[in-house]
Amino acid sequence: MAVIITNASVLNSEGQPERMDVEIKNGIIAGIAEAGSLKAAGQEVIEAEGKLLIPGLIDMHVHLREPGFEHKETIETGSRSAAKGGFTTIACMPNTKPVTDSPEVVSLVLGKAREAGLVKVLPYAAITKNELGEELTDFAALKEAGAIGFTDDGVGVQSAQMMKDAMKRAAALNMPVIAHCEDNTLVEGAPVAEGAFAEKYGLKGIPNESEAIHVGRDILLAEATGVHYHVCHVSTEQSIRLIRLGKQIGVKVTAEVCPHHLLLSEEDIPGPDTNWKMNPPLRSRRDVEACIEALLDGTIDMIVTDHAPHSAEEKAKGMLLSPFGIVGFETAFPLLYTAFVATGQWELPLLVKRMTEDPARVFGLNAGVLKAGAPADLTLIDLDTEREVNPDDFATKGRNTPFAGWKLKGWPVATWVDGRQVWSAGDMESKKDEAGLSAD
């Protein structure tokens, strides 16, 4: 049977919102037409009441923690959190226990995701065994098992030779290399960025070059090997400069940025609160401005959350000893909508594009567009109701966010994956049109 989402606000090809009906059939968007025109007897009709209907959000950088760290998150709780945040496709990082460095772990992740049955989960596999930077994994076998790219996220690949070999192998398989850029010799266990906060609390600071040195090195290696090279969680002006140059000279380099690096600087850290500790760290206001500019001009291709849940116990270990990372799924869209779109700084279609069409294009996914024939991965968003971020309401197991108490608009209220509603805010109950017989 077909489902009709009626009276939705859909962005047209000029980026203007239009009242439309969207018909979903067999998991596919079967048709889009003027509001009221598709409703027919016997169909399930979902009244969107003018709320914004967009392609399901895509997040190419997330940590689901399973296998091995189920106390932080499971593939099921992470998938539910993603669905609640409006995401329909997520790509998960291999820094699990065991590390996703064998076909068996790739299969396990895919199996658990299927069991959860919520969002589409695309696994990355590790570049090196156990992410130790010593020995390459079996790229061909990992690809065969379903991995979509290679990354040692959580740590930088320290050896240039190792990275070059990885890129050669990945290029031969037409697979991307996704890099956490961090030179360990420049970091030395520092928990926050260089700057006023580190000085005030007598902490070592992480310098910007620790990220940018890897970005520069890897762009040269990508040029030499021809691989698609994707830079994780860009956070510095210097990295952006290098990515811009790489793109100009035709290197296949793409990049992502996280909401927190667009919204917060190290000056905003209120005190030694580990909800503000993440890797890369919050940098200077100047870096934040550079990230925003790069996202707008396309130097940075997409937004990702780097959803990184940790338990309360782990995060209670203080600024030096607690793990890096914050949760991201359930606040990403409302944060960016409220801070940038509702204030008139960004156009709504730009924000949507950087979270849907652009990641799909970069990674070659059949997703990210709302058009007839596309998979019915959809997200309905209430742009008007203001609500405070309350970590106790999160579907993720993680409570580690610096955004608690922020008043936001732009909350997702329903999410569909392949036409199946996988999450709804509760007041979005679908209604059957009882006027007639089934018209499938």
Ligand SMILES: NC(=O)N[C@@H](CC(=O)O)C(=O)O
């Ligand atoms: N981003 C983080 O602060 N932490 C990530 C690792 C990573 O993304 O590098 C994690 O796995 O917790």
Ligand SMILES: [Zn+2]
């Ligand atoms: Zn990382």
Ligand SMILES: [Zn+2]
């Ligand atoms: Zn990460």
